[in-house]
Amino acid sequence: xxxxxxxxxxxxxxxxxxxxxxxxxxxxxxxxxxxxxxxxxxxxxxxxxxxxxxxxxxxxxxxxxxxxxxxxxxxxxxxxxxxxxxxxxxxxxxxxxxxxxxxxxxxxxxxxxxxxxxxxxxxxxxxxxxxxxxxxxxxxxxxxxxxxxxxxxxxxxx
Numbered sequence: 744x745x746x747x748x749x750x751x752x753x754x755x756x757x758x759x760x761x762x763x764x765x766x767x768x769x770x771x772x773x774x775x776x777x778x779x780x781x782x783x784x785x786x787x788x789x790x791x792x793x794x795x796x797x798x799x800x801x802x803x804x805x806x807x808x809x810x811x812x813x814x815x816x817x818x819x820x821x822x823x824x825x826x827x828x829x830x831x832x833x834x835x836x837x838x839x840x841x842x843x844x845x846x847x848x849x850x851x852x853x854x855x856x857x858x859x860x861x862x863x864x865x866x867x868x869x870x871x872x873x874x875x876x877x878x879x880x881x882x883x884x885x886x887x888x889x890x891x892x893x894x895x896x897x898x899x900x901x
């Protein structure tokens with residue numbers, strides 16, 4: 744499978760291009776795939792869907808790991824320097840703020856019963872309660888410090 748990829752694709756500046764014609768799927772020099780409208784560039788190869796970052800990794804390292812993380816959080820930045828192999832837990836640490844967040848602060852929720860802002864983060868698959876705070880900005884700062892402490896290089900604030 745990887746050898747087939749190496750036969751048909753080349754990596755250049757964070758993008759994958761066809762280096763060999765594949766019928767209507769791709770022509771020499773054409774960029775592989777298309778934007779999925781959400782977060783990633785992807786396409787079909789030999790009957791299977793691949794995201795571009797998977798092909799980048801496969802071409803350069805000879806394997807496709809279960810999880811590949813975009814260091815900067817930009818799923819369209821597939822430069823090899825921006826990609827790293829991670830565990831599922833590490834990948835989740837580097838996730839974005841949920842769109843349905845009522846506070847718009849990562850790891851901060853409002854506890855209406857206590858009228859306080861609660862900070863929780865997940866560490867090794869277990870929720871860790873950090874504390875409750877009167878002020879949302881203080882809660883947000885504490886959440887950021889907790890991410891830096893427990894998530895280290897995988898911490899993301901946005």
